[in-house]
Amino acid sequence: MIDTWITDLTHFFDDAGDLVSEPAQAKALAEYFATIVFMASYPDHEYPPEYIVKCRRRPNRNPCLGEIVGIINPETDDIMWMCQKCNDKGIISNWRGSMWDLSDSEQLVH
Numbered sequence: 001m002i003d004t005w006i007t008d009l010t011h012f013f014d015d016a017g018d019l020v021s022e023p024a025q026a027k028a029l030a031e032y033f034a035t036i037v038f039m040a041s042y043p044d045h046e047y048p049p050e051y052i053v054k055c056r057r058r059p060n061r062n063p064c065l066g067e068i069v070g071i072i073n074p075e076t077d078d079i080m081w082m083c084q085k086c087n088d089k090g091i092i093s094n095w096r097g098s099m100w101d102l103s104d105s106e107q108l109v110h
Contacts, residue, residue, distance in 0.1 A: 005090025007033055009098060017099075032056055033092055037100040040070030040079045040092075055083040064088070072103070 012030035014020050019030040032053075039051045053068040066085025073080050077096065082089035095101055 003089070005088075005092075007090055007092045009033060009037065009092055009095045009100075033090075034098075034100045036068055036070055036081050036090075037079060037092060037095045037098065038102060039068065040072060040081060041095070041101050041103040043103060055086060055088055057083065057086050057088045059086050 012020055012026065012033065019034060020026050035053050039047060039053050042051055053070075055064040055066040055068060057064040064083060064086040066083040066088075068081050068083055070079050070081035072078070073091075076093075079092040079095060080089075081092070096103070
């Protein structure tokens with residue numbers, strides 16, 4: 001998989017199990033992946049607008065205006081995500097049970 005982010009979410013946790021707070025670049029990347037987990041694990045395919053994740057890439061130094069889509073792969077339990085505009089993509093593993101895992105949050109679905 002060329003140009004694919006392969007991410008183990010636990011690599012972005014500190015000793016207390018929270019997202020790393022420094023260096024700043026690692027914190028920003030950790031927050032980005034956590035929001036993707038939040039969005040992709042929402043228990044309904046129709047998630048609210050506040051769960052939309054904007055792409056962070058800057059092709060040719062211009063911000064990508066795309067949105068991230070993500071699904072849970074039923075075979076591997078990994079989150080597979082992609083920007084529909086620039087094709088930035090990745091796989092996030094070890095996200096289950098994290099504070100960003102909404103997959104068991106039935107009360108969120110209306």
